[in-house]
Amino acid sequence: MTEALREGHHGTGPGAITPDGCAVDLYLRLPARNEPDVIERALPAGATLLELGAGAGRVTGPLAARGFAVTAVDESRAMLDRVEARVPGVRTVHSPIESLDLGERFDAVMLASFLVHAPEPAKRQALLRACRRHVADGGHVLLQREGEGWHTGLPREAPLGDGVSRVLSSQEVSPGVRSVHVEYVFPDARWTQTFLSRPLTAAEFTEALADAGLAVDTYLTEDGTWVRALPV
Template sequence: MRTTRTTRDGHSGTGPGAITPDGCAVELYERLLVGDEPDVIASRTPEGGSILELGCGVGRVTHPLVARGFAVTAVDESAEMLERVRGARTVHASIEHLELDERFDLVLLSSFLVNTGDEEVRAGLLATCGRHVADGGVILIQREAEGFYDDLPRESPMRGTGTIRIASEEIAPGLRANQVDYIFDDAQWTQFFRTRHLPDAAFEQVLAEAGLALVGYLTPNHAWAEAAALVPAED
């Protein structure tokens, strides 16, 4: 059954099955294959360490991390997504309002969430990272790399099977409206959402505004960044 759900301002989704508040389709994310995310995360987490995964979805990244022996607390605002997560502690909550009375060796903010079009939400996401990282711990952030919006619209194959089409337009200075189509032989999903691209200097500035500091970029395209809290956590 194909559904259409209009959620937040500028965010919606269409396609079979449940659609989350930010326009993501649960059944779609069950089909998507994991990339190098677990390798990047494992390289910065102590053996058997604790990970707070913010925006875990159906567990595409969670499950490989659990399999490697990490203690994962997986957070998502979608109950339908969390139902698919196995082997991890799950927390049903919005990321920007999360208040857990504990701290973690690594806090993970992936899926380009830092590039949200809502600056207030972005500040809340980063504040949550700072509240929950242990003293001396690591914050990992996945962000849009430079050139992310070059050569649009574009179409490319997805890992495994299917095709992804991306289109985007700037609707205000720095604010973009995006459409992504996920096309399979037996189904199709479309997601509409808004983002703000953050070049390196702007990204480092928003980190500083949130009380965080860039430690370094972990990949040549700067899509993965390591940050740390400027002020040590207080118990």
């Protein structure tokens, strides 16, 4: 099953494909890597955490196991089905992030998976306003952004368990917007994803946060990909 694809996004391979071209069965194989460690160090123990774009629960499970009270949000019902199977009892919400309004605030809100690089500035700002709308006064917003040079030096390859991921190309398709093509190859399966990304300089990123009522507090990783912001 393939959900209605967003313009400029495409995915191939076994299983369901989400609107942004992500393959659900692929996301079940992706490791959490260092994300739970980065997040745990950035937040108070036992914090309530709104995870925007939870996918198949790659990070949801480890965070719940570390004592965070996670509410997992995703626009894909197929992804949330996997979250609920992997993390029994976790609270899930099936909704687009941009229009989400739960009427409550959380100690922390997380927007990972480079979602802040949405190709349309209006959508990016709607995502950031959803973060601001749900974070408590004195709380934290954690964001994952592309590292410097992410769109250059391609193709680029990285090991992925018993498989490999390859960023094959990144081509400008309109002013400021790039089409990125990635493949994931395992001994028993192959997936591809094509998606759109709007790279942001550090200054542009800071300005986008400010327009949504947020301010950079600190960069959490040396490569600048994880950022903690505060409501202002």
